[in-house]
Amino acid sequence: MKRMLRNAILSSALLAAASVAVPAVAQDEAIYIPNLAYRTGPFAATGTPLMNGQRDYITLLNERDGGLNGVKLEYDECETGYNTEKGVECYEKTKARAVVTQPWSTGITLQVLPKSNVDKIPILAPGYGFSPMADGKVFQWAYNPPSSYWDGASMILKNISDGNLDSLKDKKIAFLHLDHPFGKEPLPLLEVLAEKHGFNLVPIPVGLTEMQNQSAQWLQIRRERPDFVVMWGWGAMNAGAITEAVKTKYPMDQFVGVWWSGHDGDLKLVGDQGKGYRSISWSVPNSEAPLMADIKKYVVDAGKSQINQSEGEFDSVFYQRGLMISVILVEGIKAAQEEFDVRNPSPEQLRWGLENIKLDEARLKELGAEGMLVPFSTSCADHTGHGGGWMLQWDGAKFVKASDLLTPDRTEIEKLEAEKAKEYAEANAPWPVNEECSM
Amino acid sequence: MEFLNDVLVQPFADMAAAPDFLLQVLWEGLVGGVLYALIALGFVLIYKSSRIFNFAQGIMVVFAALTLVGLYEKGVPALLALPLTLAVMLVLAMTIERVVLRPLVNQPDIILFMATIGITLFLIGFGELIFGGENKVMITEQLFIPTGSIVFEPFGGFVSIEEKDLTAVIGAMVLVAALLVFLNKSKIGRAIRALGDDHQAALSVGISLSTIWVIVWFIAGVIALATGIVWGARAGVSFALEVIAFKALPVLMLGGLESVMGAIIGGLAIGILEKLFEIYWGQPLLGGNTEAWFAYMLALLVLLFRPQGLFGEKIIERV
Numbered sequence: 232m233k234r235m236l237r238n239a240i241l242s243s244a245l246l247a248a249a250s251v252a253v254p255a256v257a258q259d260e261a262i263y264i265p266n267l268a269y270r271t272g273p274f275a276a277t278g279t280p281l282m283n284g285q286r287d288y289i290t291l292l293n294e295r296d297g298g299l300n301g302v303k304l305e306y307d308e309c310e311t312g313y314n315t316e317k318g319v320e321c322y323e324k325t326k327a328r329a330v331v332t333q334p335w336s337t338g339i340t341l342q343v344l345p346k347s348n349v350d351k352i353p354i355l356a357p358g359y360g361f362s363p364m365a366d367g368k369v370f371q372w373a374y375n376p377p378s379s380y381w382d383g384a385s386m387i388l389k390n391i392s393d394g395n396l397d398s399l400k401d402k403k404i405a406f407l408h409l410d411h412p413f414g415k416e417p418l419p420l421l422e423v424l425a426e427k428h429g430f431n432l433v434p435i436p437v438g439l440t441e442m443q444n445q446s447a448q449w450l451q452i453r454r455e456r457p458d459f460v461v462m463w464g465w466g467a468m469n470a471g472a473i474t475e476a477v478k479t480k481y482p483m484d485q486f487v488g489v490w491w492s493g494h495d496g497d498l499k500l501v502g503d504q505g506k507g508y509r510s511i512s513w514s515v516p517n518s519e520a521p522l523m524a525d526i527k528k529y530v531v532d533a534g535k536s537q538i539n540q541s542e543g544e545f546d547s548v549f550y551q552r553g554l555m556i557s558v559i560l561v562e563g564i565k566a567a568q569e570e571f572d573v574r575n576p577s578p579e580q581l582r583w584g585l586e587n588i589k590l591d592e593a594r595l596k597e598l599g600a601e602g603m604l605v606p607f608s609t610s611c612a613d614h615t616g617h618g619g620g621w622m623l624q625w626d627g628a629k630f631v632k633a634s635d636l637l638t639p640d641r642t643e644i645e646k647l648e649a650e651k652a653k654e655y656a657e658a659n660a661p662w663p664v665n666e667e668c669s670m
Numbered sequence: 671m672e673f674l675n676d677v678l679v680q681p682f683a684d685m686a687a688a689p690d691f692l693l694q695v696l697w698e699g700l701v702g703g704v705l706y707a708l709i710a711l712g713f714v715l716i717y718k719s720s721r722i723f724n725f726a727q728g729i730m731v732v733f734a735a736l737t738l739v740g741l742y743e744k745g746v747p748a749l750l751a752l753p754l755t756l757a758v759m760l761v762l763a764m765t766i767e768r769v770v771l772r773p774l775v776n777q778p779d780i781i782l783f784m785a786t787i788g789i790t791l792f793l794i795g796f797g798e799l800i801f802g803g804e805n806k807v808m809i810t811e812q813l814f815i816p817t818g819s820i821v822f823e824p825f826g827g828f829v830s831i832e833e834k835d836l837t838a839v840i841g842a843m844v845l846v847a848a849l850l851v852f853l854n855k856s857k858i859g860r861a862i863r864a865l866g867d868d869h870q871a872a873l874s875v876g877i878s879l880s881t882i883w884v885i886v887w888f889i890a891g892v893i894a895l896a897t898g899i900v901w902g903a904r905a906g907v908s909f910a911l912e913v914i915a916f917k918a919l920p921v922l923m924l925g926g927l928e929s930v931m932g933a934i935i936g937g938l939a940i941g942i943l944e945k946l947f948e949i950y951w952g953q954p955l956l957g958g959n960t961e962a963w964f965a966y967m968l969a970l971l972v973l974l975f976r977p978q979g980l981f982g983e984k985i986i987e988r989v
Binding site: 272437451 | 688691694695698701702705743794795798802803804805807819830832901904905906908909910911912913914916917945948949953957958959961962
């Protein structure tokens with residue numbers, strides 16, 4: 232009886248060990264890519280198409296190519312609802328297997344940033360996060376390609392001033408922004424540029440509970456009569472602002488937003504009345520591109536996508552930007568695989584990969600995404616690439632490209648990046664700095 | 671001296687210098703106030719009849735509006751989608767009463783409050799699963815809500831009134847009037863008030879707790895639908911609508927949790943005062959976005975002098 236019991240315990244233990252061992256091997260094989268997604272909460276409307284895009288590019292590689300260089304990619308979402316505390320929880324939950332952190336909010340990025348030096352997992356925040364992350368010497372583990380918020384603010388000002396910021400002298404620019412770390416991010420640069428070029432900057436914050444009723448903010452705009460309104464909006468704030476702009480009869484061609492304020496879903500609410508509204512963007516939708524044909528064939532038509540076809544999500548700016556975000560990440564992983572001759576790079580190896588991305592026009596063409604993303608390259612010292620962007624304009628039904636490639640004026644940005652990066656490192660001392668980096 | 675001038679003189683000088691603008695500010699404040707009152711009413715009704723602070727009121731607004739737009743998108747005509755949405759809200763009320771409230775009768779208030787947080791989380795997930803998270807366009811025109819604007823030119827300036835805002839104000843007034851008549855004149859209304867006063871006594875005279883709870887949660891659902899239509903017409907229907915429920919909290923503090931009149935007057939007062947303060951004091955002196963905290967400050971001030979709120983009941987409990 233005793234022996235039977237011992238045998239039973241032994242065989243159950245062996246069975247349990249075997250069942251644990253099998254998935255462990257499988258997990259080692261796949262490259263684990265967590266995403267701190269937000270498909271619920273007040274910002275879900277903005278998040279959903281972006282996450283769908285990120286997910287679908289990874290699905291395409293797995294379905295069409297069997298993964299990346301023969302290794303499957305395991306895309307996994309942890310829902311944050313765009314809530315900073317939940318984001319940090321998700322980070323802690325996924326970091327054991329993660330090769331990268333995709334924090335998806337400036338608030339979460341700022342929380343995770345100090346942890347990256349300890350956990351040694353790179354943070355990838357394309358087009359968001361803290362602008363001084365461009366300084367790779369100080370922020371060794373953080374990447375925000377292809378353009379930072381300060382690049383975006385510079386390009387918007389360059390565009391509305393026809394390339395001569397001095398022409399903005401004595402003009403009034405209202406800066407309508409979400410009262411949140413994301414919304415306040417470009418303020419230091421805008422203040423410096425206002426001082427330098429003599430324009431009058433009027434910051435107008437929008438609280439989280441006021442996003443859908445911005446009548447007070449637009450009454451202020453009516454009273455101040457600014458020459459331009461520049462918007463740093465996210466989620467429901469964009470739709471709220473655009474409907475109020477229509478109501479206030481503010482000229483749409485004097486209203487420009489950052490890339491997160493150029494969402495088809497928001498503009499569809501006002502349709503023709505939003506004609507002329509512009510948004511700077513480092514990606515351009517092109518549903519005719521070869522990459523999109525593959526996405527359609529291997530992912531959408533195969534029933535493996537979560538996009539909402541009836542609302543035209545496939546053609547939208549945000550869905551296709553989500554695809555480009557995964558393109559950037561995968562290029563980093565590929566660079567690491569090739570440099571270190573490994574199938575499943577470690578987070579530290581991916582860090583090398585992310586600072587050696589070369590997404591030039593030729594490479595984008597090879598990927599079938601020519602013209603869909605600004606060409607850029609990163610380096611040890613430059614974690615952004617500063618690829619620039621295009622102005623997109625709402626034509627009443629969709630966003631269309633309305634400018635040639637714009638580039639930021641880096642004179643003031645570089646100074647500010649160095650200053651704020653130094654401030655950050657001092658405030659978080661001891662903060663390791665990578666002195667080996669050279670431009 | 672300059673500071674005193676900025677606080678005590680300049681704002682009134684600005685008001686006098688541009689009276690048309692002042693009228694516009696007052697109108698926007700009134701519209702905001704009516705909308706706050708609507709949300710607060712949903713809370714008050716449920717609290718009055720069951721002593722539950724319904725945390726799910728915000729998500730009910732989203733759920734009702736998403737159901738309406740979702741049904742329309744699935745090909746149901748707008749005028750049929752409206753009663754169908756009401757039917758969905760009735761089913762929701764019955765389910766909540768049967769599955770959540772009935773097993774928790776006689777439990778402490780905090781348990782019931784926690785249960786409404788559970789309802790919120792369920793409705794977020796369920797709504798997301800069925801309707802997705804995208805921003806949807808409210809079917810304003812299909813519901814025959816006018817979308818133009820009326821422009822007046824008083825004092826040589828202009829005041830623009832959105833027809834959908836005007837409809838919202840009139841609609842909300844009709845809804846509130848109907849609700850007051852229902853609560854004060856009908857048999858069920860009296861039963862609801864009786865339950866609010868004393869559960870045990872109401873039960874002893876034969877009032878059915880479960881029926882009244884279904885009715886009250888259904889009425890809160892109707893209010894949620896009205897709120898969802900009005901707010902959705904302004905900036906689309908998405909889960910962001912849930913956030914507006916937070917605007918009702920200071921209204922409840924100010925007006926009192928169990929007073930219908932308190933919700934209406936509190937909502938209007940906060941709507942108008944926060945708009946005036948933001949435009950004439952907040953933006954010039956404090957950098958704006960005072961609407962995020964002004965209502966709470968006002969409510970706190972009132973609570974200092976009247977802890978039960980302006981219209982709340984003064985409850986003296988024997989210990």
